[in-house]
Amino acid sequence: MKSIGNLKINTVLETMLVISLAAIILISGFIWIVTQSVVSIHEAKLFLSNAVNVPGNTLHIFIFTVISSICFILTFCIRNSNITNDTRIIFATFALEFVLGLICIILLNFNYNGILLWTFANALIYMKRNKYMPIVVVIAMISYLLTTHELVKLFINVFDISSYIEVCSQSIQTLIYFIYNALNLMTVVCFILCCIIIIVSKEEIIEKNLELNKRLEIANTDLQRTNEELEKSLMDNARLAEIRERNRIAREIHDTLGHTLTGLAAGIDACIALAGDDKPALRNQLDLLSKVSRNGIKDIRMSVSSLRPDAPERLNLKNAIEELVENTKRVAGVNINLDCDTINLKFDEDEEMAIYRIVQESLTNAIRHGKAKNIDVSIKKNYGSINLLICDDGIGCEKIEAGFGLRHIRERVNMLKGQVNFGSDEGFKVEAMIPIRWGEEYD
Amino acid sequence: MRKNRKVFLTAILFIAVIGIFFYICRPKDTVIEFAMFNGSNWDVAVQESYSVIDKAIEKFEKEHKGVKIKYSGGIQKEDYSEWMSERILKDKMPDIFMVLDEDFENYINLGLIENLDRYVMEDRSFDINKYYTEIANSGVFSGHRYALPYEAMPTLMFVNRTLLEKLHVDIPSNDYTFDDFYRICRMITLDRDLDGSPDYFGIYKYDWINAALSNDVEIFSKDGKKSYFNQDKFAESIRFVKSLESLNGNKNITKEQFDSGKVAFSQMSLAEYRTYKSYPYKIKKYTGFAWDCIPMPAGNSGNNVSMIDSLDIAISSRSNKKKLAWEFLKTLTYDTEIQQTLYNEMPVASVLKEVMESKESENIFKEDEDIIDSKLICHILENGIAKPKFSGYEGAISLVDSKISKLNLGDDIENALRILQRQMSKYLIQERGKT
Numbered sequence: 001m002k003s004i005g006n007l008k009i010n011t012v013l014e015t016m017l018v019i020s021l022a023a024i025i026l027i028s029g030f031i032w033i034v035t036q037s038v039v040s041i042h043e044a045k046l047f048l049s050n051a052v053n054v055p056g057n058t059l060h061i062f063i064f065t066v067i068s069s070i071c072f073i074l075t076f077c078i079r080n081s082n083i084t085n086d087t088r089i090i091f092a093t094f095a096l097e098f099v100l101g102l103i104c105i106i107l108l109n110f111n112y113n114g115i116l117l118w119t120f121a122n123a124l125i126y127m128k129r130n131k132y133m134p135i136v137v138v139i140a141m142i143s144y145l146l147t148t149h150e151l152v153k154l155f156i157n158v159f160d161i162s163s164y165i166e167v168c169s170q171s172i173q174t175l176i177y178f179i180y181n182a183l184n185l186m187t188v189v190c191f192i193l194c195c196i197i198i199i200v201s202k203e204e205i206i207e208k209n210l211e212l213n214k215r216l217e218i219a220n221t222d223l224q225r226t227n228e229e230l231e232k233s234l235m236d237n238a239r240l241a242e243i244r245e246r247n248r249i250a251r252e253i254h255d256t257l258g259h260t261l262t263g264l265a266a267g268i269d270a271c272i273a274l275a276g277d278d279k280p281a282l283r284n285q286l287d288l289l290s291k292v293s294r295n296g297i298k299d300i301r302m303s304v305s306s307l308r309p310d311a312p313e314r315l316n317l318k319n320a321i322e323e324l325v326e327n328t329k330r331v332a333g334v335n336i337n338l339d340c341d342t343i344n345l346k347f348d349e350d351e352e353m354a355i356y357r358i359v360q361e362s363l364t365n366a367i368r369h370g371k372a373k374n375i376d377v378s379i380k381k382n383y384g385s386i387n388l389l390i391c392d393d394g395i396g397c398e399k400i401e402a403g404f405g406l407r408h409i410r411e412r413v414n415m416l417k418g419q420v421n422f423g424s425d426e427g428f429k430v431e432a433m434i435p436i437r438w439g440e441e442y443d
Numbered sequence: 444m445r446k447n448r449k450v451f452l453t454a455i456l457f458i459a460v461i462g463i464f465f466y467i468c469r470p471k472d473t474v475i476e477f478a479m480f481n482g483s484n485w486d487v488a489v490q491e492s493y494s495v496i497d498k499a500i501e502k503f504e505k506e507h508k509g510v511k512i513k514y515s516g517g518i519q520k521e522d523y524s525e526w527m528s529e530r531i532l533k534d535k536m537p538d539i540f541m542v543l544d545e546d547f548e549n550y551i552n553l554g555l556i557e558n559l560d561r562y563v564m565e566d567r568s569f570d571i572n573k574y575y576t577e578i579a580n581s582g583v584f585s586g587h588r589y590a591l592p593y594e595a596m597p598t599l600m601f602v603n604r605t606l607l608e609k610l611h612v613d614i615p616s617n618d619y620t621f622d623d624f625y626r627i628c629r630m631i632t633l634d635r636d637l638d639g640s641p642d643y644f645g646i647y648k649y650d651w652i653n654a655a656l657s658n659d660v661e662i663f664s665k666d667g668k669k670s671y672f673n674q675d676k677f678a679e680s681i682r683f684v685k686s687l688e689s690l691n692g693n694k695n696i697t698k699e700q701f702d703s704g705k706v707a708f709s710q711m712s713l714a715e716y717r718t719y720k721s722y723p724y725k726i727k728k729y730t731g732f733a734w735d736c737i738p739m740p741a742g743n744s745g746n747n748v749s750m751i752d753s754l755d756i757a758i759s760s761r762s763n764k765k766k767l768a769w770e771f772l773k774t775l776t777y778d779t780e781i782q783q784t785l786y787n788e789m790p791v792a793s794v795l796k797e798v799m800e801s802k803e804s805e806n807i808f809k810e811d812e813d814i815i816d817s818k819l820i821c822h823i824l825e826n827g828i829a830k831p832k833f834s835g836y837e838g839a840i841s842l843v844d845s846k847i848s849k850l851n852l853g854d855d856i857e858n859a860l861r862i863l864q865r866q867m868s869k870y871l872i873q874e875r876g877k878t
Contacts, residue, residue, distance in 0.1 A: 035532050035533070038532060039529045039532055039533060042525055042529070044525055044528030044529040044531070044532050045524050045525045045527075045528040047528070047532070048528045048531060048532070048549060048553065049549055049834075051553060052552075052553070053553060053554065054531055054532065054534075054553055054555065056534045056761070057533070057534030058532075058534070060534070067461060070457070074450075074453075074454060074457075077450070078450060081446070081450075157552070157553070157554060
């Protein structure tokens with residue numbers, strides 16, 4: 001249980017129960033005894049002429065308060081002895097206490113309402129983590145206010161215990177007043193103690209929670225970072241696997257088909273040598289076959305090299321692009337402006353390939369479909385990404401239909417988690433942004 | 444689990460024991476308790492004070508089968524208030540009870556008396572207008588009705604017929620005024636044997652309250668919060684009383700002088716009149732002369748009216764048989780048969796107009812050849828002023844009495860009344876402050 005220092009909350013609650021029950025029993029008993037004595041000395045008329053209200057049958061009130069007190073002790077025991085954890089039963093004990101308390105207060109004409117504090121102190125402790133807590137607090141405040149004697153007597157006639165005390169002899173009066181006020185004050189003090197204990201224990205819980213939260217946050221950040229790393233390594237693996245696969249296929253073609261063809265060409269050359277100059281028709285035929293087989297070897301080489309990242313493999317990216325631009329200029333007879341502010345364009349293999357293919361595809365499109373005369377190619381490196389912009393002054397198109405070329409571009413960019421836009425205002429425009437993997441840029 | 448069951452069993456047993464306790468203690472028969480005091484409220488001797496009540500109970504029990512009315516006899520009027528107070532403190536308040544004027548306001552303030560407005564409104568067989576208005580209003584306090592009148596008691600003027608005949612003075616007619624009355628008194632107080640002091644006296648015990656009422660002066664407001672001493676009509680009434688006193692040679696007339704027949708007039712209640720006019724009390728008092736009663740003299744602005752006192756009956760607000768109590772209250776105060784019996788057998792007036800105006804009632808006064816006629820009493824009841832019932836009334840009256848008795852005819856009465864008004868306002872505020 002909760003405590004401040006050595007003061008256990010149960011001790012406070014027990015003290016409070018004893019005080020509040022003593023108060024209601026003493027007050028009702030006192031009123032009963034005074035009424036009896038007033039009647040026995042035949043001062044009833046005088047007493048009534050000074051009275052504001054008559055409480056009814058004082059003996060019955062006394063008996064009722066005693067019975068209520070027993071109920072209060074019972075409900076406290078039920079809650080405290082861990083017999084039940086059923087919230088409905090606990091709630092029922094509070095409701096019973098509240099109703100009994102209110103009846104006692106009304107019977108005692110609001111001269112003591114500390115019994116409500118007792119019930120609410122208990123309710124506060126048991127409903128600490130309940131969503132009904134604010135409702136309990138509001139009910140407690142309102143009911144305590146509305147049962148305060150000084151307030152109630154402004155609106156309805158209620159007897160004041162002082163009118164009963166004044167019947168007693170002067171010497172006892174002080175003592176009774178002292179006991180009455182002391183009981184009243186002690187109840188309030190106990191209630192405040194309960195509240196303090198609740199607040200202190202709540203604060204401890206809050207502190208503990210805060211600390212746990214902080215640790216959880218740290219663990220979360222770690223987990224996130226690890227997750228990112230894992231994802232990246234997975235992607236690297238995939239890329240590596242793809243490159244490895246392409247290399248394997250290229251090697252396979254080169255080694256098997258290339259070898260066969262090379263062997264075939266060598267064989268044909270041997271045949272040419274054997275044939276000599278006797279049969280010119282055969283020799284011509286063999287020459288033709290030799291040429292075809294050499295062409296086949298060349299074709300296989302080209303295929304193999306296209307399976308392998310080609311141009312950038314031979315040159316660096318910038319030179320490859322420059323060469324591409326020069327070739328296109330010369331072949332198609334168009335004017336191409338290359339604007340490349342970065343001298344060192346050196347990225348990962350797949351990135352370089354994507355950039356190269358985008359430029360190549362865009363140029364081909366501009367010439368083949370756009371009938372363009374002037375093409376602007378701009379490659380700009382930003383912080384962490386590379387931006388490509390290829391504009392032409394061709395006829396463009398009204399509706400962009402993604403053919404194989406454009407789809408290919410989009411796929412390549414998406415694979416690198418970049419963005420690509422196609423536009424057709426005046427001529428055709430391709431705009432792509434490709435994020436650059438960090439830390440792998442080197443001169 | 445076993446412990447759990449044990450606690451629940453204990454709780455159930457506990458509740459059962461309480462239930463049985465209340466079941467045993469419940470009332471078994473419908474018994475309505477009625478509280479009344481022995482004897483008369485009007486300080487006269489009565490022989491069988493319970494006869495009318497017994498008859499009413501008999502009638503009520505016949506009409507309401509299974510209901511019993513219980514009352515404790517033998518409580519004297521002077522003990523009644525204390526007895527009631529003790530019953531109230533013990534929470535054994537009777538369901539229906541006679542309420543004394545001195546307790547009326549206090550009981551209302553304590554919330555002990557049931558507000559009858561609803562009963563009067565809702566009971567179709569009940570018509571409040573059958574009562575004399577002023578008497579019925581005696582049960583009204585600060586706008587609400589708390590009691591119904593049971594007996595009415597008008598104040599009359601006693602006349603020593605023998606003395607007047609001896610002095611050859613006519614008995615004044617029923618509509619005589621202050622001036623007529625003064626003239627008659629002056630004739631009676633003439634110094635016939637020339638010894639310097641009057642041989643016979645005009646009036647004994649005629650108070651300023653009645654003089655004021657007959658001159659249309661309302662002294663206190665009904666709720667006792669205001670007093671109206673500072674008015675010319677009141678000054679005139681005081682002058683009249685003082686001039687009557689001065690006719691007696693400013694002597695204090697004693698009871699002996701009155702009993703020996705030397706005084707012509709005196710204030711007298713209907714109760715005294717009816718008691719000492721009839722057997723057996725007839726032979727006890729005023730045997731040396733013939734006497735009668737007439738109304739009070741009328742002031743210049745007023746009428747031949749006087750103060751009407753009443754004995755009211757109220758229902759306890761703590762009763763749980765209020766409906767039956769109301770029925771019994773009606774039997775006592777609203778039933779013409781019971782009220783007629785009351786008027787016939789007791790020295791009081793009925794509170795119902797119908798009873799007072801009945802043939803049977805007319806005959807009551809004819810037996811002894813009296814000059815008082817039933818119509819006159821009806822007239823007084825109809826026009827009389829009810830005695831205020833706020834607490835502190837008696838104190839206020841004795842305070843005013845002491846001030847007025849010091850006044851002389853030659854004094855500046857208006858000024859004295861202004862001072863009195865101020866003192867009285869202060870007194871009333873103090874009295875109200877108590878509750």
